[in-house]
Amino acid sequence: MNTASDCHRQIRQAKSIAIITHTRPDTDAIASSLALKEIILNNYFGKSVHIFIDENEIGESNKALISDNDLMNHPLTNYDLVIIVDCANIDLLGKFGDIFDKSQNTINIDHHATNTDFAQINYVHNFASATELLHHLFENELKLKLTKRIYKLIYAGIVTDTNNEKQNMNSTTYELIAFLKENGIETEKIRDFYFNNESMAKKKLLSNCLENIVFDDYGRLALMRISRYDMLLTGATDEDTLGLVDEALTLQGVQVAIMIISLGDRSYKVSLRSRANSKIDVSKIAQKFNGGGHQKMAAFTYEGNLSEILNNLFDECRNEMDLYTEEIEQNIFEDENVKK
Numbered sequence: 095m096n097t098a099s100d101c102h103r104q105i106r107q108a109k110s111i112a113i114i115t116h117t118r119p120d121t122d123a124i125a126s127s128l129a130l131k132e133i134i135l136n137n138y139f140g141k142s143v144h145i146f147i148d149e150n151e152i153g154e155s156n157k158a159l160i161s162d163n164d165l166m167n168h169p170l171t172n173y174d175l176v177i178i179v180d181c182a183n184i185d186l187l188g189k190f191g192d193i194f195d196k197s198q199n200t201i202n203i204d205h206h207a208t209n210t211d212f213a214q215i216n217y218v219h220n221f222a223s224a225t226e227l228l229h230h231l232f233e234n235e236l237k238l239k240l241t242k243r244i245y246k247l248i249y250a251g252i253v254t255d256t257n258n259e260k261q262n263m264n265s266t267t268y269e270l271i272a273f274l275k276e277n278g279i280e281t282e283k284i285r286d287f288y289f290n291n292e293s294m295a296k297k298k299l300l301s302n303c304l305e306n307i308v309f310d311d312y313g314r315l316a317l318m319r320i321s322r323y324d325m326l327l328t329g330a331t332d333e334d335t336l337g338l339v340d341e342a343l344t345l346q347g348v349q350v351a352i353m354i355i356s357l358g359d360r361s362y363k364v365s366l367r368s369r370a371n372s373k374i375d376v377s378k379i380a381q382k383f384n385g386g387g388h389q390k391m392a393a394f395t396y397e398g399n400l401s402e403i404l405n406n407l408f409d410e411c412r413n414e415m416d417l418y419t420e421e422i423e424q425n426i427f428e429d430e431n432v433k434k
């Protein structure tokens with residue numbers, strides 16, 4: 095594993111830098127790309143920095159993150175350095191993969207446990223979001239001063255990747271949020287923007303999902319589905335599907351929640367969640383289907399027959415849940431020091 099000073103040295107030496115993130119970028123992917131560009135421009139002089147994001151893939155709410163010159167590029171044929179952020183493996187680079195392939199010098203900055211260390215320099219640590227990791231790298235380790243705009247981008251990545259501060263919150267994440275507040279960042283406004291700002295179409299889609307939810311015999315496993323027809327019927331956008339899987343996890347007794355979204359043509363996006371206090375590792379399940387993610391939040395795409403996938407998926411979930419049945423019966427308020 096490489097250090098902060100390895101990253102620093104490479105950035106200092108490069109004149110032209112490309113920043114790339116995963117396809118269908120979420121808030122953390124976009125915010126970390128924008129923050130990284132601004133950090134480099136403010137602290138390392140004389141660099142040209144280009145972000146590669148397909149603007150058609152940017153969801154409506156994330157457009158607010160972007161200001162005028164952020165994505166203005168006259169792409170170069172070659173870059174001295176390519177930095178990949180918030181991306182677990184190179185397949186997720188999509189059409190920008192060749193920029194990575196052509197470059198001699200590459201840095202991979204990521205917070206996914208399933209990261210494949212695919213670059214020359216790999217700075218991969220388990221933080222709540224890629225933006226939190228950037229803060230750790232540049233402000234804590236390299237002692238650079240970041241701007242208020244960067245702080246806002248950092249919080250946008252955190253609040254969305256933790257699903258409104260509900261999952262993957264580490265002690266460092268709480269400390270950073272306290273620090274951002276002390277520095278005048280109105281975190282509640284950003285939370286409100288992402289989480290209390292839903293379209294009626296999204297609420298209808300949720301109601302549809304709850305209407306048709308199915309459970310295993312013990313009520314531990316919940317499955318929700320969204321078909322192309324559901325999308326048409328409710329007028330929902332792809333962005334509206336985000337976070338719906340987490341609603342199933344708030345139901346009493348449910349340990350693992352699954353959302354299957356049809357992408358058309360026998361192709362499906364499958365999202366998996368386990369509870370905040372659970373040891374159940376859904377990234378292990380996703381990896382069996384060539385996907386990945388985090389312990390409590392993972393995903394994969396699948397092409398083929400839906401009933402086939404459901405059988406395999408249920409088996410894998412059951413095996414994983416069976417490893418931790420005792421933990422579910424525990425009283426969380428029980429004093430661990432008192433032996434009964």
Ligand SMILES: [Mn+2]
Nearest residue numbers: 122180224255
């Ligand atoms: Mn992320």
